[in-house]
Amino acid sequence: xxxxxxxxxxxxxxxxxxxxxxxxxxxxxxxxxxxxxxxxxxxxxxxxxxxxxxxxxxxxxxxxxxxxxxxxxxxxxxxxxxxxxxxxxxxxxxxxxxxxxxxxxxxxxxxxxxxxxxxxxxxxxxxxxxxxxxxxxxxxxxxxxxxxxxxxxxxxxxxxxxxxxxxxxxxxxxxxxxxxxxxxxxxxxxxxxxxxxxxxxxxxxxxxxxxxxxxxxxxxxxxxxxxxxxxxxxxxxxxxxxxxxxxxxxxxxxxxxxxxxxxxxxxxxxxxxxxxxxxxxxxxxxxxxxxxxxxxxxxxxxxxxxxxxxxxxxxxxxxxxxxxxxx
Amino acid sequence: xxxxxxxxxxxxxxxxxxxxxxxxxxxxxxxxxxxxxxxxxxxxxxxxxxxxxxxxxxxxxxxxxxxxxxxxxxxxxxxxxxxxxxxxxxxxxxxxxxxxxxxxxxxxxxxxxxxxxxxxxxxxxxxxxxxxxxxxxxxxxxxxxxxxxxxxxxxxxxxxxxxxxxxxxxxxxxxxxxxxxxxxxxxxxxxxxxxxxxxxxxxxxxxxxxxxxxxxxxxxxxxxxxxxxxxxxxxxxxxxxxxxxxxxxxxxxxxxxxxxxxxxxxxxxxxxxxxxxxxxxxxxxxxxxxxxxxxxxxxxxxxxxxxxxxxxxxxxxxxxxxxxxx
Numbered sequence: 014x015x016x017x018x019x020x021x022x023x024x025x026x027x028x029x030x031x032x033x034x035x036x037x038x039x040x041x042x043x044x045x046x047x048x049x050x051x052x053x054x055x056x057x058x059x060x061x062x063x064x065x066x067x068x069x070x071x072x073x074x075x076x077x078x079x080x081x082x083x084x085x086x087x088x089x090x091x092x093x094x095x096x097x098x099x100x101x102x103x104x105x106x107x108x109x110x111x112x113x114x115x116x117x118x119x120x121x122x123x124x125x126x127x128x129x130x131x132x133x134x135x136x137x138x139x140x141x142x143x144x145x146x147x148x149x150x151x152x153x154x155x156x157x158x159x160x161x162x163x164x165x166x167x168x169x170x171x172x173x174x175x176x177x178x179x180x181x182x183x184x185x186x187x188x189x190x191x192x193x194x195x196x197x198x199x200x201x202x203x204x205x206x207x208x209x210x211x212x213x214x215x216x217x218x219x220x221x222x223x224x225x226x227x228x229x230x231x232x233x234x235x236x237x238x239x240x241x242x243x244x245x246x247x248x249x250x251x252x253x254x255x256x257x258x259x260x261x262x263x264x265x266x267x268x269x270x271x272x273x274x275x276x277x278x279x280x281x282x283x284x285x286x287x288x289x290x291x292x293x294x295x296x297x298x299x300x301x302x303x304x305x306x307x308x309x310x311x312x313x314x315x316x317x318x319x320x321x322x323x324x325x326x327x328x329x330x331x332x333x334x335x336x337x338x339x340x
Numbered sequence: 341x342x343x344x345x346x347x348x349x350x351x352x353x354x355x356x357x358x359x360x361x362x363x364x365x366x367x368x369x370x371x372x373x374x375x376x377x378x379x380x381x382x383x384x385x386x387x388x389x390x391x392x393x394x395x396x397x398x399x400x401x402x403x404x405x406x407x408x409x410x411x412x413x414x415x416x417x418x419x420x421x422x423x424x425x426x427x428x429x430x431x432x433x434x435x436x437x438x439x440x441x442x443x444x445x446x447x448x449x450x451x452x453x454x455x456x457x458x459x460x461x462x463x464x465x466x467x468x469x470x471x472x473x474x475x476x477x478x479x480x481x482x483x484x485x486x487x488x489x490x491x492x493x494x495x496x497x498x499x500x501x502x503x504x505x506x507x508x509x510x511x512x513x514x515x516x517x518x519x520x521x522x523x524x525x526x527x528x529x530x531x532x533x534x535x536x537x538x539x540x541x542x543x544x545x546x547x548x549x550x551x552x553x554x555x556x557x558x559x560x561x562x563x564x565x566x567x568x569x570x571x572x573x574x575x576x577x578x579x580x581x582x583x584x585x586x587x588x589x590x591x592x593x594x595x596x597x598x599x600x601x602x603x604x605x606x607x608x609x610x611x612x613x614x615x616x617x618x619x620x621x622x623x624x625x626x627x628x629x630x631x632x633x634x635x636x637x638x639x640x641x642x643x644x645x646x647x648x649x650x651x652x653x654x655x656x657x658x659x660x661x662x663x664x665x666x
Contacts, residue, residue, distance in 0.1 A: 037474075037475075039474070065474065070501070071497075071500060071501070071504070073493075073497035073500065073501065075463060075493060075494050075497055076463050076466070076494060076497025076498055076500070076501050077463075077497075077501065078463070079460070079462070079463020079464055079466070079467060079494065079497075079498070080463050080464075080466045080467035080470055080498075080501060081467055082463070082464055082467055083404075083463060083464035083465060083466060083467020083468040083469075083470070083471070083481075084467040084468065084470050084471040084474070085467070085471075086452065086464065086467070086468060086471075087402070087467070087468040087471035087472065087481075088471050088475055089470075089471045089474060089475070091467075106457055106460055106494070107460070107463060110457045110460055111455075111457075111460060111464060115453070116658050116659065116660065116661065117438050117658045117659055118435060118438055118439040118443040118445065118453065118454065119435055119438075119439065119443075119445035119447070119453065119658075120434075120435045120436035120438050120439070120445075120658050121657070121658045121661075121662075122435075122445050122446070122447040123445060123447060123452070123453075124661045155659050156659055156660070158660075179660075179661035180660050180661050
């Protein structure tokens with residue numbers, strides 16, 4: 014039952030299936046209807062489901078995200094699309110102060126089964142207000158779940174997983190992945206939220222990555238292989254909850270770790286992962302951990318500057334060598 | 341008096357307003373005694389708004405309120421003892437001590453909180469109404485907020501969405517003339533808030549928020565309008581907060597004479613006058629109501645005093661929904 018498709022189409026297919034199966038599901042956001050979605054994820058869905066279920070909203074991130082939360086509190090299963098992660102900051106009040114807290118403040122009387130999707134990441138020369146990777150920030154917040162689909166299979170599966178979850182789930186879609194092709198098997202049982210996946214087994218060093226950096230890590234692993242280093246590459250998939258079990262199992266196997274994170278180093282998800290490894294598997298380490306993150310600048314416009322700011326396979330290979338050579 | 345005011349109704353309004361008044365007065369005492377901590381925002385002076393609106397609603401209608409919401413919770417029928425226990429931070433509190441004064445919830449009464457980010461509840465009310473319409477439920481969501489919220493972006497976003505989508509929302513602005521210590525005239529270029537709402541093509545009225553009958557009357561008309569599918573209604577209720585903004589407020593920003601002037605037209609005083617004019621006052625037996633209210637509050641305090649502290653082992657409960665067995 015597997016077929017070749019794109020990340021975008023896999024996601025659209027999952028949304029379509031969810032809407033066919035559950036009347037309570039609707040999609041709302043800026044330009045999701047008549048325009049077809051700023052990254053064309055929802056192209057054609059307006060014609061199929063009509064404007065009551067594919068809802069074009071005005072430019073009011075806080076307003077429509079809050080409306081999504083309210084709808085979720087009152088029996089619906091909304092999917093809210095925010096064009097890009099930087100815009101989500103306009104909705105941060107609703108996400109942080111309402112979606113993430115209501116379950117707790119109400120002592121379990123209210124749950125918020127909302128799915129909030131947004132594009133993330135750099136690489137399209139969109140400069141400092143359209144290119145950031147703030148998923149690590151969101152992973153700081155109790156009450157939220159944070160998913161980062163990298164593969165076509167997860168682009169599809171995570172929509173269903175998020176909709177089935179009783180609590181708010183944020184899905185971060187790297188904008189460079191929408192055109193990526195891959196294999197989709199809709200008969201596969203989805204790997205649950207909170208489970209990481211070993212994408213390539215290896216014995217010498219563990220490379221942890223998520224989103225588009227999974228592919229950079231896999232490319233780096235190929236180079237490393239030619240150089241005699243057998244890297245294990247893990248797709249984190251979910252930044253909250255983190256899959257400590259899979260991470261620690263790999264650390265115990267390879268004893269060397271590096272992380273690839275498109276967020277900035279300071280206060281990042283990579284820092285959190287390092288801290289957990291320190292807490293849970295310190296004595297398994299043969300060398301200090303390494304990481305490749307985005308340089309600590311707002312993402313610049315010029316192509317060469319933007320490229321220099323981001324993780325890439327060459328940087329990953331270099332860091333892997335450093336971790337291998339240390340101690 | 342366009343609303344048919346009979347003795348039962350008069351008794352009920354008086355009882356509700358007095359319950360709020362006495363409950364809040366007791367809260368002041370308990371705050372000084374350090375039984376209640378955190379922020380405490382009292383509704384004294386504004387009782388007619390919550391009473392007039394909420395007693396006119398159907399039990400299926402939903403309420404989204406602010407951090408000054410003890411009154412709304414009580415009038416909605418959330419037991420005073422559960423509210424008081426919440427203010428104490430006890431496990432028996434309506435939010436198990438997780439919310440406190442600013443975050444009261446009772447979904448069984450369709451009371452959806454208790455929001456302490458000014459303006460933050462408005463988009464939620466829009467979404468709740470959207471859900472009702474999608475699910476073909478003929479219900480209204482009422483959203484309370486103060487004049488301070490009018491300066492927030494979320495106010496404008498929510499009004500626009502509710503009007504654009506013609507949703508069953510009743511917006512109730514409790515205009516008490518001050519956003520904390522800043523007078524409306526120092527915060528708004530247009531101080532007639534109903535006018536602002538009108539610019540979103542929302543049916544809007546400015547009403548006397550000190551007169552419970554005027555509020556109930558306007559609410560009844562608004563609900564009719566909303567149920568007939570004509571979209572949201574906006575009520576600006578002119579009212580006044582007799583007490584400080586919170587227990588930390590020294591009230592340096594307003595004149596005592598101004599407060600006195602408003603006290604003279606307070607909701608209880610105004611209502612009594614109206615009942616006297618209508619010849620109903622002697623029939624409502626105010627002394628008995630006073631005693632009933634007193635007993636309810638005594639019981640509430642005893643309940644809270646005898647309450648227990650939530651087990652610290654349960655601290656991390658209610659962050660995510662309980663695991664559903666697959």
